Amino acid sequence: METETKSRSRIRRVLTRSIFVQQCVSLSSSLSFSLGTIFFIPQPWVGAILWVALLQTPRYAGFAILGISIGAGIERVFKPSDATRLGGGLKANALLAAVMVAWLTGTVEMPLGAQLVIAAVSAAAASIFAAIIIGVLRRTNLPSLVLGYCLVASMLFSVCPNCAMLAKGAMPVTQIPQDAIGWVTTFVRSLGSLIYSPDYEVGLLVAIAILLWSRVMFFSGMIGWISGVSIALAFEKSGITYYWLPTSYNYFIAGMALGSVYFLPGRISLLIAAAGGCGAAFFGFVLNDLLQGSPSANLPIVAATTIWVVMGAVSLAGNWSAVWLNNLPQLKPEEAWWRVAFWSQKFGYKDILLSIPLAGDLKISQGFNGSLSHAGRWCHALDFQRPITIDNSSDPALNIWGAAIYSPASGVIERIKNTVPDNQLGVCNYADNWGNYVVIRLDQGGWVLLAHLQQDSIMLATGAYVDAGDYLGKVGNSGRSPVPHLHLQAQNSPEPGTPTTSFRLVNYHSVSSGAETLFHQWNTAALPAEGDIISAANSNQPVHTVLASIAPGSAVWMIESQGCVPKNFQQAGADNIIRINTSLNEAGEHQFNSSAEEGTLVACLAPDAWRIIETRQLTSPFMKLLGLVVPSIPYSARNGMTWHDPVPIMPTGPISWITNSIAPYLDKNFIYSNCKCISVPSMEGSTLQIETKLEPSQDSMPIKLTCEFEILRGPVRVQANFKGGSVVYSLLSFEQRLPLNNDLSQ
Secondary structure, three states: HHHHHHHHHHHHHHHHHHHHHHHHHHHHHHHHHHHHOOOOOOOOOHHHHHHHOOOOOOOOHHHHHHHHHHHHHHHHHHHOOOOHHOOHHHHHHHHHHHHHHHOOOOOOOOOOOHOOOOOOHHHHHHHHHHHHHHHHOOOOOOOOOHHHHHHHHHHHHHHHHHHHHHHHHOOOOOOOOOOOOHHHHHHHHHHOHHOOOOOOOHHHHHHHHHHHHHHHHHHHHHHHHHHHHHHHHHHHHOOOOOHHHHHHHHHHHHHHHHHHHOOOOOOHHHHHHHHHHHHHHHHHHHHHHHOOOOOHHHHHHHHHHHHHHHHHHHHHHHHHHOEEEOOOOOHHHHHHHHHHHHHHHOOOOOOOOOOOOOOOOEEEOOOOOOOOOHHHOOEEEEEEEEEOOOOOOOOOOOOOOOEEEEEOOOOOEEEEEEOOHHHHHHHOOOOOOOOOOEEEEOOOOEEEEEEEEEEEEOOOOOOOOOOOOOEEEEOOOOOOOOOOEEEEEOOOOOOOOEEEEEEEEEEEEOOOOOOOOOOOEEEEEEEOOOOOOOEEEEOOOOHEEEEEEEOOOEEEEEEEEEEOHHHOOOOOOOOEEEEEEEEEEEOEEEEEEEEOOEEEEEEEEEEEEEEEEEEEOOOOHHHHHHHOOOOEEOOOOOOOOEEEOOOOOOOOOOOOHHHHHHHHOOOOOOOEEEEEEEEEEOOEEOOOEEEEEEEOOOOOOOOOOEEEEEEEOOEEEEEOOOOOOOEEEEEEEEEEEEOOOOOOOO
């Protein structure tokens, strides 16, 4: 009994200690995250460096902790998330408000208790204002930033202008630099001004934190700072008084936010970063003139105003904007750019995606920018006919007349015309250009028009909802149509004849005119050229069964290497046995993990293919090779069929610091996997075999890869051939586990 009591007591002590450690880690993470978001850094460990900078003035750090505590309490009431808007948040606003009070009261004789009360009230007010601003902006793309803190600071500066002037006078004086070293020092010191510490050591720590998080973000901020300072110096040269040094950090903040945080980095975003710096310099000058040197003119309201103006202008431009919004602000700007660029390679950037609306073999008789009628505002359109058309033929394989038309996407039927008579062959009806048509408002946005349908063949009414593949009508010869064909276009409004917009066809087979083998290539999402012969990709059931049956479990693999294998693909250690664990997440996606190495490979069963959708810091050579050999496998795979996909593996390693940082500004092409189906499984069994070659070829990458899949077990063999050697992974055993069972380490 005594032994049992001691054992329970020991367990309670361990649990208490564990809970205490977890709470300390959680508190540390919350503190670092709140300070980090002010500088657009959502990573707590990087935010910890900013705390080291703040601790250069211990008084500020103490007030900051008080502010975060107040902000956390207000957050429990209003329940907005700091992560919703980088650059702000309730706790971030409260933190800055408390630090501002520490700065404001540091030069006046006031009891510490009174200072803490003012800081607490200011932090609470800043949090409440921030919550209101977040609520007002929740349906817009505009960030809340630290405007709650700006409002509170402006009010306190107005209530006690003498305190503000004393505090401002106690700060180190910065002179306009006269040489390169002076300019570097001024730039670094300006980085600490947002937290009221324009010291070289503080600014250097801030610069290190930003650089560790994102080189692109730092570079964009520097572009903004240089541009803003250039405008400020231009004001001075023209004889206008402008005390720009205390507010110059706004130029950096505006350039950083616009050049890489709220917009994806790229060459156009560099211009926007420069414009942000110039705009911040202009608004800073206006505020300095209006407020006559008040510290309020140096608040980040200057950067916030610039960011709002630029983002508002881009929003008004809509689809005409040349810059891309960053919808992944929780990631490093380099990584966010890479993910968007990767998926744009596969599906286009915001392109409308449509399935082929007809069954059977089809020929693109007129494509985009066609010579007959697809020109100007109506250049984005496709005309479908059969590869061989014999007039008046009753054979449906040779004539498209009367072929069933299916909805190319899901949406609501918005307009229909069903009463236009069909033309005689060789005759057009120019009074009704589109003839009988259907206009669908798409769920993905935009509209699609299908025209020249057969009279009285449309069996649906306006307002009806259709899924992709639902029957719409029959191919006819109405309107401006001399021979039976189907016209397909995407457009920006429901009215027929409005300007068209770009789209892509998805999941289809194609062959260029003159090729010997029909339908030899599978396309994920592409635009067929005029003259191409295409057909919708139909699932090959044995292939689909193999891919859809991949089970969660634990697999043991044997490694056999010969010759010289590049270091990136050498297995760590001397073991020739590895364990790869497969689990299903809540979304039903396959997650591949190595028991000995870091990184995760995520694959999903998409409607058209088994596809690798994400790789997270892969260090396992096996999973790197798997990502290279089969970035996707279409369900329609057949012997001899080919397809190509961008490689879904983001570059990693020390050199990636440079390559990933410059990639958004270069016309860098992704590495593509050119895949070929060597054999497909039969209903009795056998394996699915894929052979892949990479393009462009690189010395450090495989020359050829092969992979085999089996039912239930998934990949069972992966081989990579290099210039000087080869490596083969062979499955030895597979232990199936329950779905969502993530404990596969044993």
